[in-house]
Amino acid sequence: MLRSEFEFDLPAERIAQRPAVPRDSSRLLVLPLEGPLLHTRFRALPSLLRAGDLLVLNDTRVVKARLLGHRAGGGQAEVFLLRPSHEVGLWEAFVRPGKRLRPGSHVHLDGSYAVEVVSMLDEGRRTVRAVGTSMDGLLRRFGHIPLPPYIARDADAKDARRYQTVFAKTGRSVAAPTAGLHFTPRVFEALAEKGVETAAIRLDVGPGTFKPVTADRVEDHRMDFEPYGISEETAAAVNKALASGRRVVAVGTTVTRTLEDQMARFGELRSGAYETDLFITPGYAFRAVSGLLTNFHLPGSTLIMLVSALAGRKRVLDAYREAVAREYRFYSYGDAMLVWKGK
Numbered sequence: 001m002l003r004s005e006f007e008f009d010l011p012a013e014r015i016a017q018r019p020a021v022p023r024d025s026s027r028l029l030v031l032p033l034e035g036p037l038l039h040t041r042f043r044a045l046p047s048l049l050r051a052g053d054l055l056v057l058n059d060t061r062v063v064k065a066r067l068l069g070h071r072a073g074g075g076q077a078e079v080f081l082l083r084p085s086h087e088v089g090l091w092e093a094f095v096r097p098g099k100r101l102r103p104g105s106h107v108h109l110d111g112s113y114a115v116e117v118v119s120m121l122d123e124g125r126r127t128v129r130a131v132g133t134s135m136d137g138l139l140r141r142f143g144h145i146p147l148p149p150y151i152a153r154d155a156d157a158k159d160a161r162r163y164q165t166v167f168a169k170t171g172r173s174v175a176a177p178t179a180g181l182h183f184t185p186r187v188f189e190a191l192a193e194k195g196v197e198t199a200a201i202r203l204d205v206g207p208g209t210f211k212p213v214t215a216d217r218v219e220d221h222r223m224d225f226e227p228y229g230i231s232e233e234t235a236a237a238v239n240k241a242l243a244s245g246r247r248v249v250a251v252g253t254t255v256t257r258t259l260e261d262q263m264a265r266f267g268e269l270r271s272g273a274y275e276t277d278l279f280i281t282p283g284y285a286f287r288a289v290s291g292l293l294t295n296f297h298l299p300g301s302t303l304i305m306l307v308s309a310l311a312g313r314k315r316v317l318d319a320y321r322e323a324v325a326r327e328y329r330f331y332s333y334g335d336a337m338l339v340w341k342g343k
Helices: 042-048 135-142 157-162 178-182 185-194 232-243 253-266 302-311 313-325
Strands: 027-031 038-041 054-058 066-070 076-084 091-096 106-110 113-120 125-131 197-203 226-230 248-251 272-276 291-295 336-340
Touching: 027 042, 027 313, 038 042, 042 185, 042 336, 054 232, 054 253, 066 113, 066 135, 076 106, 076 125, 076 135, 106 135, 113 135, 125 135, 178 291, 197 232, 197 253, 226 253, 232 248, 248 253, 253 272, 253 291, 253 302, 291 302, 302 313, 302 336, 313 336
Parallel strands: 027 336, 054 197, 054 248, 248 291
Antiparallel strands: 027 038, 066 076, 066 106, 076 091, 091 125, 106 113, 113 125, 197 226, 226 272, 291 336
8 A cells, every 4th residue: 555545735825824713613525435525514513423432532631832932052942842851850752953062962942951962862862851850830821822833923822721632631642633623612512412422541642643754665664652541431431332232423533443442452441551553554353443533634645545544545535525615624624524334
């Protein structure tokens, strides 16, 4: 299977730079099992589901992972924290400018506060540690929301709230589970009135969500590991839904990978902490997910490959081309799709 089979033409002006206001006014494209596409608004989601459906969310929280400062010589510098290291007190991070920030270098933030580069890792990463306080202290004081690279502007005060789902709890994600950004309290109220159940997992989204597929052959690509956790309540809810033949609808690709990783391991969901590098491509046999709520993804990305695995590559690419023609908004702050598993 070739990466080029998942490419499509996307004009730059279709990439959303700001979110819809209010959240649930985003457009929603529905790709049914058969028949024509449906074009509606996200607030109509409850009318598209049925009583007994189980909607599974990712309640991770995005951390203010970008630290902006300067080098000892005065030049600008940035530390993009990825995750805590296995060594106590250290974090893995990307730094800029990478050639100048070698072990022993400091990114100065303010006064005695700084980040020290400790060691070099592969793929351009570093281990770093906080100076003057803990890393959590630096994030609270100096952190910026890490907007994706295709949003061509600096994060502002509104992004601290808007690049976070209304149901986020805890976690250390460096990117939002963007399918969840469209939900509002009134949508949840309407879902409950319809008899749609909800449950949550927590997968901390890492930088691998933006990692491009550089190999020509899809099978040669490797996903980064991402940690996730499942509560006893969620495991029981999903297992019960599957046993009774009810539909499980994943809110986002992170939820899809979590549920399917569990089914591949155990044939059911089990509570606990895990990590996954599951790469879902066409030909994959889904065992948990019947439907998927997701945003529109990059051409040739692992995410569009996952959606294509669920609904069929041609059907998905045809829907994407129609979305471009109808001026849907793409990527993290863009519009959404509801996709049902193909036969």
